[in-house]
Amino acid sequence: MTDLVQLTSDKGIAVITINNPPVNALSPGVPEGISEALDQIAQDESVKAAVLIGGGRTFVAGADIKEFGKITSGKSRGPGLLPLLLKIEDSTKPVIVAVHGTAFGGGMELAMAGHYRVAVLTAQFGQPEVKLGLIPGAAGTQRLPRLAGVAKAVEMCVSGNPVSAEEAQKLGIVDRIIEGDLLSGTIAFAREVAGKPAPKTRERNGKLGNAAENALIFSAAREAVARKQRGLLAPVNAINAVEAATNLSFEEGCKAEQKFFMECLFSEQSKSLIHVFFSEREVAKIPDIPRQTKILPIHSAAIVGAGTMGGGIAMVLANAGIPVLLKEADQAALDRGLATIQSNYANSVKRGRFSQQLAEERLKRITPTLAYDDFSGVDLVIEAVFEGMSLKKEVFQELDRVCKPGAILASNTSTLSIDEIASATSRPESVIGTHFFSPANVMRLLEIVRGKASSKEVVATCMQLSKTLGKVGVLVGNCRGFVGNRMFGPYRREAQFLIEEGASVESVDQALSDFGMAMGPLATGDLAGLDVGWRIRKEYRHLEVPGIRQPFLEDRLCELGRYGQKTGAGWYKYDDQRRAAADPAVGELIRKWVEEAGILQRQISASEITDRCLYALVNEGAHILEEGYALRASDIDIIYINGYGFPAHRGGPMWYADTIGLKQVYDRISEFQRQHGEIWQPAPVLKQLAEQGKMFAEFGREQGATA
Ligand code: 3H9
Numbered sequence: 001m002t003d004l005v006q007l008t009s010d011k012g013i014a015v016i017t018i019n020n021p022p023v024n025a026l027s028p029g030v031p032e033g034i035s036e037a038l039d040q041i042a043q044d045e046s047v048k049a050a051v052l053i054g055g056g057r058t059f060v061a062g063a064d065i066k067e068f069g070k071i072t073s074g075k076s077r078g079p080g081l082l083p084l085l086l087k088i089e090d091s092t093k094p095v096i097v098a099v100h101g102t103a104f105g106g107g108m109e110l111a112m113a114g115h116y117r118v119a120v121l122t123a124q125f126g127q128p129e130v131k132l133g134l135i136p137g138a139a140g141t142q143r144l145p146r147l148a149g150v151a152k153a154v155e156m157c158v159s160g161n162p163v164s165a166e167e168a169q170k171l172g173i174v175d176r177i178i179e180g181d182l183l184s185g186t187i188a189f190a191r192e193v194a195g196k197p198a199p200k201t202r203e204r205n206g207k208l209g210n211a212a213e214n215a216l217i218f219s220a221a222r223e224a225v226a227r228k229q230r231g232l233l234a235p236v237n238a239i240n241a242v243e244a245a246t247n248l249s250f251e252e253g254c255k256a257e258q259k260f261f262m263e264c265l266f267s268e269q270s271k272s273l274i275h276v277f278f279s280e281r282e283v284a285k286i287p288d289i290p291r292q293t294k295i296l297p298i299h300s301a302a303i304v305g306a307g308t309m310g311g312g313i314a315m316v317l318a319n320a321g322i323p324v325l326l327k328e329a330d331q332a333a334l335d336r337g338l339a340t341i342q343s344n345y346a347n348s349v350k351r352g353r354f355s356q357q358l359a360e361e362r363l364k365r366i367t368p369t370l371a372y373d374d375f376s377g378v379d380l381v382i383e384a385v386f387e388g389m390s391l392k393k394e395v396f397q398e399l400d401r402v403c404k405p406g407a408i409l410a411s412n413t414s415t416l417s418i419d420e421i422a423s424a425t426s427r428p429e430s431v432i433g434t435h436f437f438s439p440a441n442v443m444r445l446l447e448i449v450r451g452k453a454s455s456k457e458v459v460a461t462c463m464q465l466s467k468t469l470g471k472v473g474v475l476v477g478n479c480r481g482f483v484g485n486r487m488f489g490p491y492r493r494e495a496q497f498l499i500e501e502g503a504s505v506e507s508v509d510q511a512l513s514d515f516g517m518a519m520g521p522l523a524t525g526d527l528a529g530l531d532v533g534w535r536i537r538k539e540y541r542h543l544e545v546p547g548i549r550q551p552f553l554e555d556r557l558c559e560l561g562r563y564g565q566k567t568g569a570g571w572y573k574y575d576d577q578r579r580a581a582a583d584p585a586v587g588e589l590i591r592k593w594v595e596e597a598g599i600l601q602r603q604i605s606a607s608e609i610t611d612r613c614l615y616a617l618v619n620e621g622a623h624i625l626e627e628g629y630a631l632r633a634s635d636i637d638i639i640y641i642n643g644y645g646f647p648a649h650r651g652g653p654m655w656y657a658d659t660i661g662l663k664q665v666y667d668r669i670s671e672f673q674r675q676h677g678e679i680w681q682p683a684p685v686l687k688q689l690a691e692q693g694k695m696f697a698e699f700g701r702e703q704g705a706t707a
Pocket of ligand 1: 066107
């Protein structure tokens, strides 16, 4: 037997333990080990039943995701789980699967092949493959409807969301919840069922429903996928595979599932989503900050500024159980800020997101104040005042005066230099950027901006804090706009240039939303408020290089008071419910302005729109990578997916460029340079990688970036 699986026994009950830390993935060796254990159990007459359990913190989190690349590149034939699962099910001695932690993906499929499943109350069951662009590939789509019914199987395989042990029991997935020690409870259960006929899941056809009811389930699911998971292959294939369970034999259903699984596995979507899975975990690894770096305790916090961002951040902290002081300059602003927070919580309760009691507990953690002196005991302050350097410096001088030594002083600035802000204090090592995205209590991204002097402890603590807050923290360097907004500039610049050259507002947004962006760039501008960028551009105007083309339409709209959604008009016009409609008046204004500017109008294709906007992102991302403001290309991908609505199934902008091929991207950017001038100069690293036939994904690893 392999080291990954152990076989022991307890007075006639065999115990098979999987030990493949950290999550007992079904890596090579694990299925083989279980299979050998079953052979020994079959031959041992003293054994009456077997328990299958996971060692360590969890049962089995699924197939080993790292192995999938080997299958698609022809280096491996895959985990071959199906024969093992049949072998378990065909065992004449009952196999009881004991679940703690997660039974996910192949782990759930393994559990369903057992004759019984028992679980601790905290266990979770799920088929999350769809989140990796896959479907269950070891009969999950065939056994789950037999245990939980067709509707629930469709829901679980299409959403990828897990169910609790309690729900799993109600659904018929779990036979008993074990209180107390899982192994001894399962052994006791095994003694109860030993010697009785062992029920095979694949023969339990009672929940497979009838054709008329099932047709309704499948058509509703397909309609929902077309709306909510537009353009994605895996959810469609998941429905098809569960449908096969209802109209084919188990064996034929498994063959159909294999076909749909393989189609997903070889798709670009799955490769991209797997890239996202690993990138999201890699983001936490910072080469010069070892794992054992001291994490400073954050028991309490304070926020300066109770506007949209400050209030949102206060909620994020309160939701994570951290008491927070919320400071404003005057009572009226403080009252306004608190009222917004109260109404946000009330809305969440109304929508059933959490209970009234939980909302009250969270609200109680937020204490309003007008005085900096109250900050003397807090472990962390996040400044979220208006975006202006002199104001920020004033705030940080105050923080330096009142805060205890060692307190983290963070700024939520989205563009300003952390080093310059830190220079207003006597302790720049405690200063860092924590750039939340709006709405702060919803968006997952947190850019953590490392200043020149930020200490390793402060960086490590903020990275850890991002996890506590349920965010993905990405470490970035201190350049103008940091990573996300620095790239967003050229992206939105191109969107405007395209309009100046003849594309309509709607066609630009449509092309990018068809690509998969959550929103088009112009609608995004309207949502964020066009005046924000306008104000920043005015602050930085002195830095603009004369002779370099600048977009001008948005500034003109702002001059007319068209700030976007908040003023009822921007690139679009909005009704009372903030529903957007094309505005012919904007079309007229644009025509007039571009004619006055003497810009030639022409037809612009959807592919030119996507290439120009997306390659502007990519080229700026390449500069950032080269300059070391991001640690790896995949960090940039994570920023764009979690903060800017970039479609995860395209893997992020840098991965997307890698999938197109950097040579092709470089050639297209060079073409844009010839047409539109120096703003399109290809980043040197892009040129270099394109010439070497390499990918962005290889770059960070070679360079050891310094963000
Ligand atoms: C599948 O099963 C297909 C089947 O139908 C069979 C087809 C034939 N493989 O997330 P964490 C690593 S598809 C390899 O930080 P947590 C992870 O990269 C699979 N590695 O911990 C990380 O490594 P590192 C379906 C895996 O406690 C470390 O484990 N299953 C796998 O926050 C710790 O992970 C899924 O999609 C894996 N399957 O969360 C479940 N899982 O330390 C995917 C984890 O080097 N996994 N790793 O960075 C999860 O959702 C979470 O990891 C889990 C634990 C909730 C389990």
